[in-house]
Amino acid sequence: MLAAAALFVAMDSLAKYLGDRYSPVQLAWSRYTVHLVVLVALLAVMGRLNRGELESQAPWGQLGRGLLLLGATLFAYLSVRALPLTQVYVVNFSSPLIVTLLAIPLLGERVGIKRIMAVVGGFSGVLIAVQPNVGGVSGELLLPVAMAVCFALYQLATRYFAAQDSALTSLLYTAAAGGVVSTLAVPFFWVPILTQDIALFVMIGVLGALSHFALIEAMRSASASLVSPFLYSQLIWATLIGYWFFGDVPSGATLLGAGIVALAGGYLIIGERHRH
Template sequence: MANGTVALHNDRPLLGIGFMLIAGLLFVLLDSMAKALGQDYSSVQVVWARFTGHIAVIAVYFLYRGGAGKKLLISESIPGQFLRGVMLLAASTFAYAALAQLPLLQVHVVNFTSPLLVTLLAVPLLGEALDIKRGAAVLLGFIGVIIAIGPTDWRSDPVLLYPFGMAFCFSLYQLSTRRFGRSDAPLTSLFYAGLAGALISSLVVPFFWTPIATHDLWLFLGIGVLGAGSQFGLIQAMRFAPASLASPFLYAQLIWSSLFGFLLFGDVPSLNTYLGAILIVAAGLYIATRRR
């Protein structure tokens, strides 16, 4: 039965691509809300809203499912699932701190290096091999990062390091997803990732709390819903299409982040940003589609 289910899901590639495109749009909307809130609130408070809203949405769904919902709480490795959540929390904290001060597209371009970092880190952490061609693709991608960021003084502008912290933590999140809970239901992984982030951020957010203005309440509520929705869309995309087919469509975020960055925040990226992005995306596409 399981094999038949997989075959059925993989036989619906257009649906998987559709979910990936929707997930990419939701991620950019999520980050746009985070950037807007980051002008007046601490990134810690924004992260807290993202994860508590996430876990609230999933908890309501579990309650709706009743007994079936309780079964979704069973995991082959709860500590491993919490480790995934911690990595996602760290990535989100770096991301929102960066978004508060940097253009939307620039942060997204650096985050596109996470597949490159996954390829490198999988060698020591998971014992995977790295051939010369894939190694060259990783090198090409990092050259793209240098071009996209341009000459800069890291010491005088340390906020430029935040997107790299985000990409590094997100790559560890992906690797821990490979390692833990591989037989868990997608909603199980979604629940525990949100729970870890909600618990930890709730412990520290009182030290960074700013009273929420009435006109910002919808943003705080929306960021949690989008957090859960974007992750669910990503999971569904992987269910209905092979990762090598669906993943490249996440690069459509380049279009959305360029558009929303200009319309909402007046960001006008430089030509170097786009040239670097092309190299990073090309490297990521090669790694995603190359058979090992």
């Protein structure tokens, strides 16, 4: 999950860099089609491009899961184009909190009152982080909120279907769903890609494939409420990259709120370890 977090920030940073010149739909198209090509090539080299990997025990559920991720991707690319990376990720920190809450009714996981209080504290931290800027960018802040909700549902779906399909099958369906839908939409948003940007478009897809393979393996190995808080490490990468490459300096309120969210996540991790 730590590797997935770093790869997500790298991918979103490339999208932010390219976002001034290209539509989020075009960037999402590259992310999923390259993801699909890389994955199919990898399966072929490994000799695993067979019926067993191509068949899913729940194909429609996997496709729905892939569309949730496509929605999260589009909202993410819209978010990073309009907001600093650190602020986007602080809002996105609500995703693991949403996972912890929704894991109760959707996955049947048991979450005690203390952990629910930690989740409430985490949401308070998100509000503290974004409150000073709400008056100016309230509409834009809805973009990372929508991203967080889509991504939380995607993580829960990943956890659910991981018991039925292999990681490679899940990854293949993720790429196929996003690739097909974005390919149908991209002609309406197409802008010719500059030669110097082609490699970056390809890299977005490669980073996407690697990040979600890491995420799927993490969700297969432990409960959703345990591994999801490790995504908080995205704040470190988002702050460093935002400062070095985009000149974004997070406000004191943003860092304070992020710290509260991280503490809430740390409590969830410790609580989960004690339960086992």
